[in-house]
Amino acid sequence: MSAPKKMKSSVVAVVNGLPGNMGKEIAQACLRRGLEVADVALTGANMPKDVTVEKDDGGSVTVNLVGPGSEAETQLKEALEKGRSEGKIVVAIDFTHPSAVNRNAELYVKLGLPFVMGTTGGDREALQKVVADNGLFALIAPNMCKQIVAFQAMMDTMASTYPGAFGGYGLEITESHQSGKADTSGTAKAMVEYLNKLKGGDPFDVEDIKKLRESEAQQAFGVPAEALEGHAWHTYTLKSGDGSVVFEFKHNVCGRRTYAEGVVDAVNFLAARINEGADKKLYDMIDVLKAGEMQ
Ligand SMILES: NC(=O)c1ccc[n+]([C@@H]2O[C@H](COP(=O)([O-])OP(=O)(O)OC[C@H]3O[C@@H](n4cnc5c(N)ncnc54)[C@H](O)[C@@H]3O)[C@@H](O)[C@H]2O)c1
Structure with missing residues (x-):
């Protein structure tokens, strides 16, 4: 019993x-x-x-x-x-x-x-x-947004299960957070590791993550004015060498x-x-x- x-x-x-x-x-x-x-x-x-x-x-x-x-x-x-x-x-x-x-x-x-x-x-x-x-x-846990944690885990699994699936693709990353956040997002940095495994070739450098902290650039990226003081908007774009295929992964979190x-x-x-x-x-x-x- x-x-x-x-x-x-x-x-x-x-x-x-x-x-x-x-x-x-x-x-x-x-x-x-x-x-x-x-x-x-x-x-x-x-x-x-x-x-x-x-x-x-x-x-x-x-x-x-x-x-x-x-x-x-x-x-x-x-x-x-x-x-x-x-x-x-x-x-x-x-x-x-x-x-x-x-x-x-x-x-x-x-x-x-x-x-x-x-x-x-x-x-x-x-x-x-x-x-x-x-x-x-x-x-x-440094990130308690369940959906982002699940998304990261899925990308990690995809990268280790299918390394090179995006061979020859270029990578662009843009992340936007409230102006008080000085460092680059830890989530974006972790994503670089998975995306590098997926695309192979010359590794993307975390230094190349485009970091938006000025309100004008943030609003041009689509962040609503009321979310400027608290948001996490990330876009990860993979583009094939000839430009004919584009994959975009994004999460747009407003507020806390x-x-x-x-x-x-x-x-x-x-x-x-x-x-x-x-x-x-x-x-x-x-x-x-x-x-x-x-x-
Ligand atoms: N895990 C997550 O999902 C997640 C999400 C958002 C923020 N964070 C992290 O949470 C922390 C707080 O973020 P925030 O935006 O609320 O910051 P904040 O600056 O708005 O608030 C920090 C608070 O901590 C207090 N504090 C400072 N030193 C302290 C000490 N020695 N002992 C006790 N309290 C102290 C301050 O008085 C203030 O009230 C940061 O490290 C941030 O990166 C984590």
Whole structure:
């Protein structure tokens, strides 16, 4: 006889990184989808002492913000103990700053606080290691837009299954993001690797990715004015040597909501694994996609 299934526990999300762009979007998505948002969150220096997150259907939740320093550990510990004493699963969500990635992960490990890390940058190897060494439940993913992650995985599979399928084709890549994003998109860079395998010949250099950060060029590319401060528009064009065949792969993401929805899927996925006491502890968005546990 199989073991009886445990009741689903309710989930409390500690949204670290509030009141940042992603933090706000994620806190709203959590409330929209029935997760509780903890009344405390880690934030950066020079931030207000609290933030109010509006619910879509009226009402709001006020979250006290704790800046870097000794209070951070005490406050997180209290939130964790309070949630656990009420029989809830507490998960930290981290959308903070590259410089905080490793420090925050070490704190979560110290407290035994499971976490979903969406913040990019930091020492990624050390991040994976500290989680693996300590057997903490965690989900780490630099891109939480499920559809983009699935698209990337499909291109990876196509490239390794059919290398050279686009032999002799030329490649052009244009990516557009809000002007505050200084670096080239990590997704676009990963795509270069797959597309190079598909086309063979002289490899395309990531330096040749056309990066749009000025509003005039972005709007000429089609980005709506209201999405200029938050978007991810990428077009990958493969053209045959004689120009008679063109393949174009594109994703045009306006705003940040799709990433926040992916974060809630990730939190629910992780909570389900905690609830069932899974042996595997460290996950990424591919695990969420494979499990089909998304909304
Ligand atoms: N995984 C994904 O799908 C995904 C999607 C979008 C953004 N991101 C990443 O998420 C991070 C945040 O992005 P954003 O657009 O919300 O940035 P943002 O600048 O709008 O917000 C960052 C927030 O982090 C806070 N912060 C800074 N230092 C901190 C620290 N030491 N501890 C706790 N909080 C701190 C700031 O006060 C601010 O509230 C970036 O690394 C970004 O690349 C990931």
